[in-house]
Amino acid sequence: MDPSSGIQEPFDLIRLSLSERVFVKLRGDREITGILHAYDGHMNLILSDVEETIMLVDVEGAPEGQVNVAKRKMEMLFVRGDGVILVSPPSRT
């Protein structure tokens, strides 16, 4: 483990992402990006300036296998931790 980065355990990665834009993958084919302001041990999150992307598979009328996406923006969002699959720190936009 790299002691200089201050990352010893997974949650450190999230702690160091506070006030940064993060990418979050959620259950139900959803992804969000937003600025992380709070989290807890359940991975409940509070983010601002959020953009959510929902992948819609098998939309009626769409060609087989095509993925449609729906996007929406929210200014401040609480995300319940049980839906979180991964939290990824900035770098990727």
Added chain:
Amino acid sequence: MSTLQGYVDRRVLLILQDGRAIVGTMAGFDQKSNVVLSDSKERVYSLEEGVEEIPLGLYLVKGDMIVLIGEIDEAIDSSVDLSTIRAEPIPPIRY
């Protein structure tokens, strides 16, 4: 779980994990939010016909199954003709 106290003896709507909607009078509850309803009915929604009410009588609903408990405004409720309402059933909870 202080928050259910205000619903005792009131007409309530329960929405369950599988999407069912049940109305009844809240006879009681416990700290696990298990709920006993008296004079309860399931409201079955469909797009083909109006809402069908199926009498269930005295009903115990396990807390784990409950999504939402709503207090029914009886004035609004009695002014609504359920037979004219067509809607898709509420989707089940998907984790």
Added chain:
Amino acid sequence: MLIFSVFKTLTDQQVTVELKNDLSITGVLKSVDQFLNIRLDNIKVSDEARHPHMMDVKNCFIRGSVVRYVQLSAENVDTQLLEDATRREAMNQVKR
């Protein structure tokens, strides 16, 4: 505990709770408990034409476990305070 405290500071504010059955309910946050069960007053369901099931409901209790999101108004949230509190709680976790 941190998130519970945050929600307590949001009582009497308008929020939109999105459930895992895709129902979205806007109302005034009246109370919250440690399971993040939520009491909303003066509720309105988004897309009421599609979801008329709750048109006769004026207030409700929502089980925390079925919540997907809660949309908040940014002006009601002090983000600096949140980050400081989160760091403090993270420190305490390490010490334990």
